[in-house]
Amino acid sequence: MIRKENLLIVKSTEIARETTEMVLQNQHISRTAQPGQFLHIGIEGHTLRRPISIAKIDKKNETVTVLFKQLGEGTKALSNYQEGMQISALGPSGNGFPYDNLLNKTILLVGGGIGIPPLYCLGKELAAEGVTIKAVLGFQTADSVFYEAAFKELGETLITTNDGSYGHHGFVTDVIGKMGDYDCYYTCGPMAMLQAVTTKLEHQSGYVSLEERMGCGVGACFACVIPTETQGGYRKICKDGPVFAANEVKL
Structure with missing residues (x-):
């Protein structure tokens, strides 16, 4: 509440x-x-x-x-x-990540910048329940990197930087293919990254968490809406989200 x-x-x-x-x-x-x-x-x-x-x-x-x-x-x-x-x-x-029925399964976390913290919260919760965690984390530069060690405690983790100053040179979508098989993905980060990730993983089951400036934060002002793919109209990020099924909203 x-x-x-x-x-x-x-x-x-x-x-x-x-x-x-x-x-x-x-x-x-x-x-x-x-x-x-x-x-x-x-x-x-x-x-x-x-x-x-x-x-x-x-x-x-x-x-x-x-x-x-x-x-x-x-x-x-x-x-x-x-x-x-x-x-x-x-x-x-807001509504958090749905994560029922993941026992003995593998999930992929794909985060960019300040979109990484909520994925850590999810990964830590699921790792404690026996879910296998894989993560790809994207940052702009080496001095922007955080929580690398914390994610590696949860499972296999790859780091990318835009300028190549640390980890893999490039974007998260450049290395997702190195992560092998998984049952579901969760992603949070800048809109351009979310668009690239959901396009690359369009045949995978997944969820996106949207970063957005808000007005009231309780669904009354319509300042943070996003168009839907399946129902028509719009959803409120603050109240209906910030987490949506990847195929539910139009990024």
């Missing part, structure tokens, strides 16, 4: 170039959040909240971890928040 909550900042660290990892403590959100959901975070002095995906859920310590790029004035301001401060957020928001 979406609620407006105050979260205590337990830790805030810059873990890659212009990339902040923030650990937030809140009982309700840590107990109810699912992989693929997000927090709609308020930033002092800014009217619109920022949707930020959940990267880790720790029910024991009642924390969730989020990652965000310091791109605009709002996220740059958020990166300056210190441990011990509180932030306001709506959450957990």
Whole structure:
């Protein structure tokens, strides 16, 4: 259930170039959040909240971890928040990844940039249940890379960079063919990457998680809609998503 909550900042660290990892403590959100959901975070002095995906859920310590790029004035301001401060957020928001009936199966995670954190949350959950995890992660440059070791603990992982400064030179779609067989894929990242991945894997079962700026974050304002492939009309990313079947929406 979406609620407006105050979260205590337990830790805030810059873990890659212009990339902040923030650990937030809140009982309700840590107990109810699912992989693929997000927090709609308020930033002092800014009217619109920022949707930020959940990267880790720790029910024991009642924390969730989020990652965000310091791109605009709002996220740059958020990166300056210190441990011990509180932030306001709506959450957990949106519909997460569907992952029933995957026991003894293999999944492929394909992430780009700040679309990688929600895939880690999913991969960690499924690895604990015995699902075989494979991952392809794309970054712009070597100093943008994060969570490589964490993903390698889950399963086989390949890293690509646009400029070739680390890992494989190129895009995630250049190395997907190296990952062998899998039963289903999940992908999150920039729209151009999602379009390329879903085109390359059009005959595979898969799910996409969409990154989008939002207005209200609860489905009332129609600021974050996407056309559908199968039903006509539009779906609201904040309420109907951010996760959709790959063949459900028109990217």
